[in-house]
Amino acid sequence: MEAQLSGKREYRVTxxxxxxxxxxxxxxxxLAAAAAAGVELPSVCGGEGICGRCRLIVRQGQVEAAPTLxxxxxxxxxxxxxxxxxxxxxxxxxxxxxxxxxxxxxxxxLDAREFLAPExxxxxxxxxxxxxxxxxLSLPPPTLEDNLGDQExxxxxxxxxxxxxxLQAGLKVLQSLPALLRDSRWRVTxxxxxxxxxxxxxxxxxxxxxGTTYGAAIxxxxxxxxxxxxxxxSGETLDAEAKYNSQRAYGEEVTRRIIAAxxxxxxxxxxxxxxxxxxxxxxxxxxxxxxLSDVVAVLCAGNTAMVHFLLRLPPGALRxxxxxxxxxxPPPVRAAEVGIRINPRxxxxxxxxxxxxxxxxITAGILATGLHKCEGLALLIDIGTNGEIVLGSKDWVVxxxxxxxxxxxxxxxxxxxRASRGAIxxxxxxxxxxxxxxxxxxxxxxxxxxxxxDAIAGLFRAGYIDRAGRLRPDAKLVRERAGExxxxxxxxxxxxxxxxxxxxxxxxxxxxxxxxxxxxxILLREMGVRPRDLSRIYLAGAFxxxxxxxNAVTLGLIPDVPLERVHxxxxxxxxxxxxxxxxxxxxxxxxxxxxxxxxxxxxxxxYYYDEFMAAKFLPHTDLARFPTVRGALRLGEPV
Amino acid sequence: MAIEVPDVRESFSQAIYTVTLGATPQEGGTxxxxxxxxxxxxxxxxxxxxxxxxxxxxxMEVWDIPPQDWPPVVRAPFQxxxxxxxxxxxxxxxxxxxxxxxxxxxxxxxxxxxxxxQEAVQAVRRVLEAVKVxxxxxxxxxxxxxxxxxxxxxxxxxxxxxxxxxxxxDNYKTLTALxxxxxxxxxxxxxxxxxxxxxxxxxxxxxxxxxxGLVMYPSTAALGYGLEYVYTIMERTRIAGLRGxxxxxxxxxxxxxxxxxxxxxxxxxxxxxxxxxxERARGPFWEAAxxxxxxLAGADILIMRHPEAVxxxxxxxxxxxxxxx
Numbered sequence: 019m020e021a022q023l024s025g026k027r028e029y030r031v032t033x034x035x036x037x038x039x040x041x042x043x044x045x046x047x048x049l050a051a052a053a054a055a056g057v058e059l060p061s062v063c064g065g066e067g068i069c070g071r072c073r074l075i076v077r078q079g080q081v082e083a084a085p086t087l088x089x090x091x092x093x094x095x096x097x098x099x100x101x102x103x104x105x106x107x108x109x110x111x112x113x114x115x116x117x118x119x120x121x122x123x124x125x126x127x128l129d130a131r132e133f134l135a136p137e138x139x140x141x142x143x144x145x146x147x148x149x150x151x152x153x154x155l156s157l158p159p160p161t162l163e164d165n166l167g168d169q170e171x172x173x174x175x176x177x178x179x180x181x182x183x184x185l186q187a188g189l190k191v192l193q194s195l196p197a198l199l200r201d202s203r204w205r206v207t208x209x210x211x212x213x214x215x216x217x218x219x220x221x222x223x224x225x226x227x228x229g230t231t232y233g234a235a236i237x238x239x240x241x242x243x244x245x246x247x248x249x250x251x252s253g254e255t256l257d258a259e260a261k262y263n264s265q266r267a268y269g270e271e272v273t274r275r276i277i278a279a280x281x282x283x284x285x286x287x288x289x290x291x292x293x294x295x296x297x298x299x300x301x302x303x304x305x306x307x308x309x310l311s312d313v314v315a316v317l318c319a320g321n322t323a324m325v326h327f328l329l330r331l332p333p334g335a336l337r338x339x340x341x342x343x344x345x346x347x348p349p350p351v352r353a354a355e356v357g358i359r360i361n362p363r364x365x366x367x368x369x370x371x372x373x374x375x376x377x378x379x380i381t382a383g384i385l386a387t388g389l390h391k392c393e394g395l396a397l398l399i400d401i402g403t404n405g406e407i408v409l410g411s412k413d414w415v416v417x418x419x420x421x422x423x424x425x426x427x428x429x430x431x432x433x434x435x436r437a438s439r440g441a442i443x444x445x446x447x448x449x450x451x452x453x454x455x456x457x458x459x460x461x462x463x464x465x466x467x468x469x470x471x472d473a474i475a476g477l478f479r480a481g482y483i484d485r486a487g488r489l490r491p492d493a494k495l496v497r498e499r500a501g502e503x504x505x506x507x508x509x510x511x512x513x514x515x516x517x518x519x520x521x522x523x524x525x526x527x528x529x530x531x532x533x534x535x536x537x538x539x540i541l542l543r544e545m546g547v548r549p550r551d552l553s554r555i556y557l558a559g560a561f562x563x564x565x566x567x568x569n570a571v572t573l574g575l576i577p578d579v580p581l582e583r584v585h586x587x588x589x590x591x592x593x594x595x596x597x598x599x600x601x602x603x604x605x606x607x608x609x610x611x612x613x614x615x616x617x618x619x620x621x622x623x624x625y626y627y628d629e630f631m632a633a634k635f636l637p638h639t640d641l642a643r644f645p646t647v648r649g650a651l652r653l654g655e656p657v
Numbered sequence: 658m659a660i661e662v663p664d665v666r667e668s669f670s671q672a673i674y675t676v677t678l679g680a681t682p683q684e685g686g687t688x689x690x691x692x693x694x695x696x697x698x699x700x701x702x703x704x705x706x707x708x709x710x711x712x713x714x715x716x717m718e719v720w721d722i723p724p725q726d727w728p729p730v731v732r733a734p735f736q737x738x739x740x741x742x743x744x745x746x747x748x749x750x751x752x753x754x755x756x757x758x759x760x761x762x763x764x765x766x767x768x769x770x771x772x773x774x775q776e777a778v779q780a781v782r783r784v785l786e787a788v789k790v791x792x793x794x795x796x797x798x799x800x801x802x803x804x805x806x807x808x809x810x811x812x813x814x815x816x817x818x819x820x821x822x823x824x825x826x827d828n829y830k831t832l833t834a835l836x837x838x839x840x841x842x843x844x845x846x847x848x849x850x851x852x853x854x855x856x857x858x859x860x861x862x863x864x865x866x867x868x869x870g871l872v873m874y875p876s877t878a879a880l881g882y883g884l885e886y887v888y889t890i891m892e893r894t895r896i897a898g899l900r901g902x903x904x905x906x907x908x909x910x911x912x913x914x915x916x917x918x919x920x921x922x923x924x925x926x927x928x929x930x931x932x933x934x935x936e937r938a939r940g941p942f943w944e945a946a947x948x949x950x951x952x953l954a955g956a957d958i959l960i961m962r963h964p965e966a967v968x969x970x971x972x973x974x975x976x977x978x979x980x981x982x
Binding site: 631 | 827850851852853855856859860
């Protein structure tokens with residue numbers, strides 16, 4: 019049935035399961051229809067037909083699909099199309115297959131909660147003195163002898179508890195002050211917020227409300243937003259939630275989102291991430307029976323681009339030489355100003371970034387690991403689409419960013435997915451077969467970063483691939499699939515769809531690990547540090563709760579040092595954010611960290627390509643760098 | 658009092674592997690002359706630093722089919738023998754003093770004449786009969802076809818200790834297995850990349866092939882077409898090998914003729930480029946200049962085409978090795 023609306027043809031597209039509908043103009047893509055219907059589809063490339071993720075099955079109706087290499091002939095016969103490459107030519111009913119269901123039924127994705135754990139141990143304890151705190155005060159009523167103004171009386175009392183050379187109050191607060199003080203018989207609670215060297219009197223409440231001070235620490239990641247609700251008095255984490263960053267619809271990679279912001283204005287990208295934060299905070303607050311107005315601070319750690327989106331700063335210069343940020347250490351702002359719904363006078367704090375491509379999440383990581391106070395040399399590797407690498411000690415800290423690509427986050431891999439429910443997170447490959455474990459022990463849906471690392475290390479150890487990562491065509495479980503070799507991890511019968519690792523997947527993963535290892539090895543070499551001089555290696559990243567360190571070494575992702583020196587910490591950005599929220603000392607330290615870290619630009623390194631090519635081998639072209647792997651695998655290299 | 662002059666000679670910890678090609682009847686082959694390359698203990702021609710036991714050698718190129726794209730200058734000397742690889746090889750050895758013959762199986766290319774493995778074998782047999790110098794046998798470069806042709810070719814040349822090529826990062830298993838089975842050496846090819854060069858050697862070694870059986874081919878560029886890139890890669894490779902990296906201590910081969918005779922500086926007739934001068938002098942000169950540069954970079958085997966360029970290169974090798982000094 020066709021509808022005539024304002025002279026333009028519109029068609030109805032129904033999405034199964036669930037039956038959500040959208041009316042879209044003729045020749046709109048199914049991806050656009052899905053967005054209009056509120057059906058979230060995975061789209062890594064932002065609708066350019068490159069990633070092959072937005073798979074749909076056309077059940078009925080007229081849909082015209084452009085040819086694509088991402089679908090097999092068999093799949094095309096079964097009605098598979100890529101949503102971004104298929105346009106509507108009539109009413110249609112399409113099915114979202116399990117692998118394309120991003121799971122946005124709930125406000126919060128259960129899937130993303132996997133990112134909550136584990137959390138970095140704090141490298142150091144800071145004094146508990148939250149950025150925003152409440153003080154219960156009992157003021158002496160004014161007399162003729164003591165006839166200070168109401169504001170000055172309040173300030174005098176505050177200064178008895180906390181040194182605050184510069185104290186400021188907003189006009190709104192002052193206007194309400196006389197009545198409030200008298201009605202409450204001079205017993206009030208003052209909310210104080212640190213803003214640089216100034217302490218702001220955010221609000222005054224009647225009576226004793228000092229026990230109800232809450233804040234949220236948020237890791238604003240490119241793919242996942244993770245929030246913790248914190249009791250600022252006790253320092254306790256009351257609740258935690260996570261969801262995928264809704265900006266993903268504009269592309270998986272930051273650069274694509276910057277381009278989108280440049281083309282369409284930054285408002286939409288801001289709104290998306292702000293709504294994500296609001297969803298998470300309101301859900302936790304409801305669950306804990308806390309009043310939203312008692313949440314007085316939000317502290318975010320994010321990469322520099324995310325901070326730009328959040329504050330609606332123009333991000334364009336970030337992606338152009340010389341990659342300059344609008345602001346690396348933006349001041350605290352009223353949360354309401356950017357649309358975050360907490361106490362209307364509550365503040366939004368952003369951890370300072372180090373450079374255009376090394377953001378506040380890394381500052382948080384340094385703070386959380388205490389790398390900048392280490393006696394010995396330590397290395398922090400945060401694995402993401404950009405792998406950030408930090409090397410240093412109490413004397414100096416250097417950081418760089420290696421463009422690894424999203425393979426370890428599940429993109430650019432045929433059956434890749436994030437470390438969410440149903441993702442294969444652990445793999446053992448034996449000559450006799452494959453053993454695996456999925457997140458939540460759910461039926462396997464795909465392969466996440468930790469599973470990919472395990473799988474490739476396992477394939478290498480079991481002799482399925484050579485040191486260049488080439489699959490042996492004659493090996494058991496190796497098949498030819500759409501013109502390339504693939505290793506069957508889970509046969510079609512055991513999973514909703516066959517889960518394979520193709521030759522190209524292995525190459526993508528090797529490129530990613532080579533970029534990260536090359537970054538590590540260049541940073542070490544430039545600073546004259548040998549791997550064995552490292553007293554600690556901290557690994558962070560969105561791997562969920564599991565990462566097999568031995569396999570990470572076998573792959574050549576991280577230097578071959580005794581494993582007891584390697585610590586997998588998970589989300590260090592969030593750990594650092596909590597420290598800063600709970601301690602002004604930690605917050606100030608974060609400012610010093612960000613200002614004191616030297617940024618090293620890998621791209622300008624003349625031997626980057628050499629290091630990268632040498633690292634593309636398993637575990638590395640120079641086996642002398644991986645003595646334990648050589649020993650364990652008896653790799654026959656002459657010494 | 659005598660002033661002590663410090664010893665500034667460079668000494669390296671390792672010699673380049675020595676690779677001998679060809680086999681005499683006693684050794685199971687039919688060659689009368691063997692060729693040995695490698696064994697250097699110093700950078701090219703730095704005789705004052707260490708021993709250079711074997712001079713670089715020139716191999717001349719022979720095809721299994723008459724070449725179509727060779728320019729007249731380099732066709733002329735071979736015009737009469739193009740139809741017979743045996744006669745062609747004979748001319749190279751007897752008239753032009755080629756130390757080796759490089760038989761290139763261009764005719765097997767599936768995008769060209771697409772000749773069968775049997776036809777390739779015939780060409781190999783012809784050359785083996787016609788000349789008594791060692792042989793380099795170079796596939797058509799299409800991996801699947803090479804893997805199809807080499808089993809018969811390697812078997813037909815069994816015991817002759819030929820140099821077969823090439824293996825690459827993507828295609829090394831078949832040829833290394835054949836070379837092991839039939840007693841040949843192998844050319845390890847890499848795309849002007851020192852890391853990949855080493856990686857190919859490692860892959861061959863992991864496949865059970867001895868490092869001493871490899872000759873490295875780092876790719877070749879003609880003068881004016883990136884020669885300096887190849888030069889630095891070869892120089893770095895040789896220094897790594899001399900300094901003890903056993904995975905980089907192979908003799909090196911350059912494919913000069915094929916590259917040079919594809920560029921316009923060597924090909925263009927004087928009518929097209931009057932200011933460049935007579936191509937009959939210019940072409941061979943371009944080839945000789947390219948070859949000379951690679952000698953200095955550490956090449957042990959040079960595959961060449963034009964007799965004049967070959968003559969000039971052999972003369973240069975003689976002088977650089979100290980002949981007549």
